[in-house]
Amino acid sequence: MSKSYELFIGPNHPGIPGNFSLKIELEGDTVISAKGDPGYLHRAFEKAMEGRYYIQNLALIPRICVPEPDINEAAYSMAVEDLMGVEIPERAKYIRTIVLELARAANYTFWMGGFAGTLGLYTLAQWSFGDRDYALDLFAEICGARVYHMYIWPGGVRRDLPPGWEDKLLGYVKYMKDRLIDYDNIFFKNVMFKYRTKGIAVVTKEQAIEWGATGPILKAAGVAQDVRKDDPYAAYEYLDFEIPTLTDGDSWSRAMIRRWELENSLNIIEQAIKKMPKKGPVWEKMPNPLKWYVPEGETYAKVESARGEHGFYMVSDGTGKPYRVAVRGASHTHMFTIAEKVLIGQRLADVSHILVSLDVCPPEIDR
Amino acid sequence: MVKMILIAIVAPLLAFAIGLSFMMIKRKFVARIQRRYGPTIIQPIFDIMKLLLKEDNISHGIIFSLGPIIAIAGSILSVFFIPIAGLNMLTGSGDLIALLYIMAIGSLGMALGAGDSANPNASIGISRALTLMFGYDLPLVIIVISVALQYHTTDLSAIVAAQANGHWALWSLPLSAIVGFVVTYGALGEHPFDIITAPHEVATGPMVEYGGKHLGFLMINHAFHLYVEIALFVDLFLGGASNIFIFYIKMFAVFFIMMMFDEVLPRFKIDDAVRFFWKWPTVVALISLIIVLVK
Amino acid sequence: MEKMTEEQVKSIANMLRKRSLWMIHYCTGCGAMELPPTMTSRYDMERFGLAPYVTSRQADILLITGYLNVKTLRRVITVYEQMLDPKYVIGFGSCTLNGGVYWDSYAVIKQLDRYIPADLYIAGCMPRPEAVISAFRHLMELIDSGKADGYKRYKRNLAYYKENQRKVLG
Amino acid sequence: MMDIVDKIKGIEGAKVTVQRENRVFVDVSEDKLISTLYDMKLIGFHQLSVQNVIDRIKDNKFEIFYVLYSREYKINAIVRTWIDRENPVIKTADKIYPSAHTWEREISEMFGIKVDGNEDSGKPFILENWKDLPPMRKDFDSVKYSSEHFVFRHSEGENE
Numbered sequence: 001m002s003k004s005y006e007l008f009i010g011p012n013h014p015g016i017p018g019n020f021s022l023k024i025e026l027e028g029d030t031v032i033s034a035k036g037d038p039g040y041l042h043r044a045f046e047k048a049m050e051g052r053y054y055i056q057n058l059a060l061i062p063r064i065c066v067p068e069p070d071i072n073e074a075a076y077s078m079a080v081e082d083l084m085g086v087e088i089p090e091r092a093k094y095i096r097t098i099v100l101e102l103a104r105a106a107n108y109t110f111w112m113g114g115f116a117g118t119l120g121l122y123t124l125a126q127w128s129f130g131d132r133d134y135a136l137d138l139f140a141e142i143c144g145a146r147v148y149h150m151y152i153w154p155g156g157v158r159r160d161l162p163p164g165w166e167d168k169l170l171g172y173v174k175y176m177k178d179r180l181i182d183y184d185n186i187f188f189k190n191v192m193f194k195y196r197t198k199g200i201a202v203v204t205k206e207q208a209i210e211w212g213a214t215g216p217i218l219k220a221a222g223v224a225q226d227v228r229k230d231d232p233y234a235a236y237e238y239l240d241f242e243i244p245t246l247t248d249g250d251s252w253s254r255a256m257i258r259r260w261e262l263e264n265s266l267n268i269i270e271q272a273i274k275k276m277p278k279k280g281p282v283w284e285k286m287p288n289p290l291k292w293y294v295p296e297g298e299t300y301a302k303v304e305s306a307r308g309e310h311g312f313y314m315v316s317d318g319t320g321k322p323y324r325v326a327v328r329g330a331s332h333t334h335m336f337t338i339a340e341k342v343l344i345g346q347r348l349a350d351v352s353h354i355l356v357s358l359d360v361c362p363p364e365i366d367r
Numbered sequence: 368m369v370k371m372i373l374i375a376i377v378a379p380l381l382a383f384a385i386g387l388s389f390m391m392i393k394r395k396f397v398a399r400i401q402r403r404y405g406p407t408i409i410q411p412i413f414d415i416m417k418l419l420l421k422e423d424n425i426s427h428g429i430i431f432s433l434g435p436i437i438a439i440a441g442s443i444l445s446v447f448f449i450p451i452a453g454l455n456m457l458t459g460s461g462d463l464i465a466l467l468y469i470m471a472i473g474s475l476g477m478a479l480g481a482g483d484s485a486n487p488n489a490s491i492g493i494s495r496a497l498t499l500m501f502g503y504d505l506p507l508v509i510i511v512i513s514v515a516l517q518y519h520t521t522d523l524s525a526i527v528a529a530q531a532n533g534h535w536a537l538w539s540l541p542l543s544a545i546v547g548f549v550v551t552y553g554a555l556g557e558h559p560f561d562i563i564t565a566p567h568e569v570a571t572g573p574m575v576e577y578g579g580k581h582l583g584f585l586m587i588n589h590a591f592h593l594y595v596e597i598a599l600f601v602d603l604f605l606g607g608a609s610n611i612f613i614f615y616i617k618m619f620a621v622f623f624i625m626m627m628f629d630e631v632l633p634r635f636k637i638d639d640a641v642r643f644f645w646k647w648p649t650v651v652a653l654i655s656l657i658i659v660l661v662k
Numbered sequence: 663m664e665k666m667t668e669e670q671v672k673s674i675a676n677m678l679r680k681r682s683l684w685m686i687h688y689c690t691g692c693g694a695m696e697l698p699p700t701m702t703s704r705y706d707m708e709r710f711g712l713a714p715y716v717t718s719r720q721a722d723i724l725l726i727t728g729y730l731n732v733k734t735l736r737r738v739i740t741v742y743e744q745m746l747d748p749k750y751v752i753g754f755g756s757c758t759l760n761g762g763v764y765w766d767s768y769a770v771i772k773q774l775d776r777y778i779p780a781d782l783y784i785a786g787c788m789p790r791p792e793a794v795i796s797a798f799r800h801l802m803e804l805i806d807s808g809k810a811d812g813y814k815r816y817k818r819n820l821a822y823y824k825e826n827q828r829k830v831l832g
Numbered sequence: 833m834m835d836i837v838d839k840i841k842g843i844e845g846a847k848v849t850v851q852r853e854n855r856v857f858v859d860v861s862e863d864k865l866i867s868t869l870y871d872m873k874l875i876g877f878h879q880l881s882v883q884n885v886i887d888r889i890k891d892n893k894f895e896i897f898y899v900l901y902s903r904e905y906k907i908n909a910i911v912r913t914w915i916d917r918e919n920p921v922i923k924t925a926d927k928i929y930p931s932a933h934t935w936e937r938e939i940s941e942m943f944g945i946k947v948d949g950n951e952d953s954g955k956p957f958i959l960e961n962w963k964d965l966p967p968m969r970k971d972f973d974s975v976k977y978s979s980e981h982f983v984f985r986h987s988e989g990e991n992e
Contacts, residue, residue, distance in 0.1 A: 005487060006487075007487050007488070007491075011734065011737055012717075012737065012741055013570055014570065015566070015567040015568060015570070018694070019689050019734060029491075038957065038958055039957065039958035039959060039960065040731055040733055041691065041731060041734075042733065042769050042959070043729060043731065043764050043767050043769055043770055044764075044768055044769050044967065047767070047768070047967060047968055047972075047974050048763075048764065048767055048974065050970075051766060051974065051975070059763060060763055063692055066692040066695045067695065082852075113702075116633070117567065118567045119633035119634060120558055120565065120567070120632075120633045120634030121558070121631070121633040121634075122401070122630075123400060123401050126401035126402065126703045127402060127703065129699055129704070130402060130704045133699050146788070146790060147695055147696060148787070148788070187633075190631070190632070190633065192559055192632050192633045192635075193633055196633055196635075196636070209878050210878075210930065211930050211931060212878075212879045212880050212881075212930065212931040223903070225903050230903070231854055231906060231908075298857075298910070299851065300881075300899050300908055300910060309881060309901075311882060311899070313882060313884065313899060323886070326882060326884035328881050328899070332934060332935070333931040333934070336933070336934035337930050337931040337933070348491065349562070349565070349634075349637065351568070352567045352568060394708075398708060401703055403702070403706040403708065404706050404708075405706070405708060405709070406711055407709075407711070410681075410682065410708075410711055413711055414682045416678045416682075417679050417681070420675045420678060421746050423746035423747040424746065425746060570716045571717060574717075574720070575716070575717050575719070577719060578717075578718075578719030578720050578745075578746045579719075579746045582719075732960065732961075733960045736960070759985065760985040761982070761985075765984070766975045766978055767974060767978060768964075768967055768972075768974045768978050768981075769959070769967075770978075772983065772985060773982075773984070773985045776983060829981075830981060831961070832961045
């Protein structure tokens with residue numbers, strides 16, 4: 001008689017962040033092996049992109065990562081601009097920064113709710129999902145859509161900001177900063193939260209570097225690596241911000257890093273609005289979208305998403321359609337290289353919050 | 368005889384009504400804390416009716432179907448042991464000890480039924496439920512002994528009578544009362560003790576395979592369970608009540624404080640919960656017992 | 663006379679059913695992104711008696727949130743068959759209707775109602791929470807008038823559905 | 833920047849092109865691939881961002897690329913190699929970069945490339961019950977496959 005048994009977490013299970021399956025083998029209450037099973041969200045993006053014009057792909061790519069679609073648009077546009085040799089106008093750079101940071105803030109707010117939910121604190125989940133909606137309202141105002149914006153596109157952004165939008169954005173930033181105090185009081189300073197997450201699922205500095213972690217996992221382990229600083233895109237080089245780091249690399253540190261990044265994003269938005277040129281073009285004149293003949297070549301464009309490095313590897317053969325687009329989502333590495341190893345030896349009760357603290361986003365894995 | 372039959376019919380109905388009203392209030396209250404409008408106040412009734420009206424029923428065996436019924440039967444039986452408003456239902460000496468046994472029947476019924484479904488989530492959930500019961504039963508037994516020693520009886524109605532005119536055990540045994548509150552809280556499975564159903568870990572645990580009428584019965588059982596646990600606390604420490612309204616108000620006060628805690632705490636792990644119960648509540652209960660013995 | 667009372671019982675049952683609809687918590691696609699706002703404080707679908715529930719046995723509504731991958735379809739069919747009658751299916755988003763932007767994808771099915779019976783579709787990508795709630799309200803009306811009979815159709819045309827499922831799942 | 837480029841140029845068999853600031857292409861032959869990756873890691877490229885394949889059907893080649901990153905020099909190096917399209921086999925790099933293991937699983941499924949030394953190569957990963965050509969190959973026609981396997985909904989006007 002074997003002592004261990006198998007348990008499927010997902011695809012239909014609230015403990016899994018999205019449509020994904022995790023097969024774990026347990027001995028008593030302790031995980032002895034974990035295997036991820038992706039593919040439930042596979043839509044063949046990379047294949048579909050090869051059959052469409054560059055402009056058509058713009059409608060497809062936001063769907064690669066649902067909670068934070070703007071990073072896809074930004075990385076894709078950067079790749080196309082790189083190949084075409086286009087430099088985008090100053091104002092467009094700032095608008096991109098603002099939009100990306102707003103999306104990041106919205107994503108961290110959403111993440112916070114999900115993380116609190118896995119620990120059993122549904123109040124914070126309700127609050128933060130509600131607060132995230134105010135960010136979506138701002139998006140709806142600039143582009144008409146709540147979730148998939150398609151606002152950033154090659155050459156700049158699609159249209160100028162509506163009048164008065166900056167003030168509303170500042171209002172949102174102020175509101176979120178006030179709410180952060182509430183979040184701290186109910187969750188981040190909660191003794192139970194500390195008790196549940198301190199020392200759980202430790203990824204040390206050496207392991208994080210060896211396994212190729214990016215984003216909050218790496219920052220929580222004490223490495224200040226951030227694409228925004230290291231290889232600045234949009235207007236990040238003109239802005240002043242710090243990369244938060246902690247040293248423990250446990251679930252608690254990752255949560256705190258994300259909480260500080262949220263504050264960071266709000267600060268960056270404030271700064272960017274102040275420094276942004278008030279007038280000017282937002283779109284570098286490009287040829288007719290149906291005739292974007294991108295010169296032959298290969299390039300890799302990357303941005304910092306809420307989960308880590310998000311990149312597009314684009315190959316063009318000189319026609320109106322990309323020859324090959326490969327997407328690098330941070331979750332791919334985080335799930336299969338890190339989570340599968342980190343989960344071993346953990347308790348069943350911790351599995352779902354470890355997955356969320358590593359921020360595994362299945363659509364990024366499957367594509 | 369007629370009175371007995373009347374009690375046999377009225378008492379469970381009353382208990383169910385009180386438990387159900389708590390369920391209703393809780394959903395609305397929780398919604399308001401979570402900055403929501405919340406469901407209509409009678410939503411739990413719709414839920415239970417809907418479940419009972421389901422056309423399909425899937426059973427994984429006789430014990431699976433019997434599980435919820437055993438649970439309800441255990442809960443109803445414990446209702447008869449708890450005096451409310453001067454109604455001594457099935458008195459007799461020693462009924463506090465008997466009550467402790469009978470209150471376990473509900474969990475055991477669930478354990479049997481859920482175990483029969485052969486779903487690993489259900490098995491883990493039920494093992495958690497029984498472990499948690501081990502956890503809170505130890506301090507519970509100690510405080511029950513202290514109360515029994517304090518009033519020199521194990522008859523609940525005698526304990527209630529001794530606390531008349533405001534001489535509540537809450538004042539004479541404050542430490543035990545605090546432990547009693549924590550234990551009641553744990554037994555109701557509110558946060559942080561909602562380890563049994565924890566959706567993110569074991570997908571509602573024992574209930575994972577239950578649907579339709581079975582789940583409806585389990586919801587009814589939950590109403591009884593709420594009533595039994597809180598009524599026991601009110602009888603032991605808040606001196607029962609002379610009429611049903613005061614009893615309800617006392618119960619509601621206890622429940623209200625519980626709801627306040629419920630919404631701001633994340634969940635314990637099962638071993639932490641047991642460790643918690645065997646640490647502070649047990650120590651405090653023992654101190655209280657020693658005080659009673661010395662006095 | 664007796665038939666009348668049966669009708670009445672049915673209509674009362676339907677009235678109660680529509681007041682309490684539990685939705686299974688299964689995010690089949692990216693449409694699941696608009697469900698948290700719908701469930702939580704901003705739009706709060708619990709006002710209408712709708713709540714997310716965890717397992718297939720407990721739920722009444724299967725919400726297909728967006729595109730269905732062939733691999734997911736297999737699980738969705740299992741989940742659908744595990745649910746207890748009466749059960750309702752809502753196709754959420756354009757992808758369930760006709761494939762949406764994934765019309766040329768080799769992995770995504772194009773018509774949901776060939777594999778499981780859909781009672782209602784919500785068009786758009788993504789439908790806003792208001793649209794989701796209005797769809798739920800519409801489903802309530804359908805249930806009240808007894809028109810939401812997808813589960814009966816599934817039983818009646820089981821051979822048709824099974825044939826289609828087999829074709830695509832292999 | 834030039835410092836690290838010189839270091840890369842020192843690797844045996846590497847053909848280095850600087851595309852722009854922070855982007856360097858390193859072209860190697862198939863047999864030098866693993867040793868180059870190993871050397872790249874030694875000189876500071878600690879992170880594998882993405883590994884994937886481009887189907888160069890005209891040249892009858894698969895182009896395999898590894899996007900590497902060095903935090904020290906803040907530079908992305910893209911190691912490329914070309915292998916034959918018939919019976920494609922590469923060697924695994926998961927001993928050097930652990931995250932390559934999953935990328936290799938993906939490319940072995942999506943392109944039908946066998947990965948030597950990776951025990952998960954060839955096992956179903958994302959797809960289930962896949963019987964056709966590996967789908968990311970250029971000669972696999974997604975539109976044709978989808979019209980053969982799925983039934984499209986027609987609006988009322990075109991139903992005749």
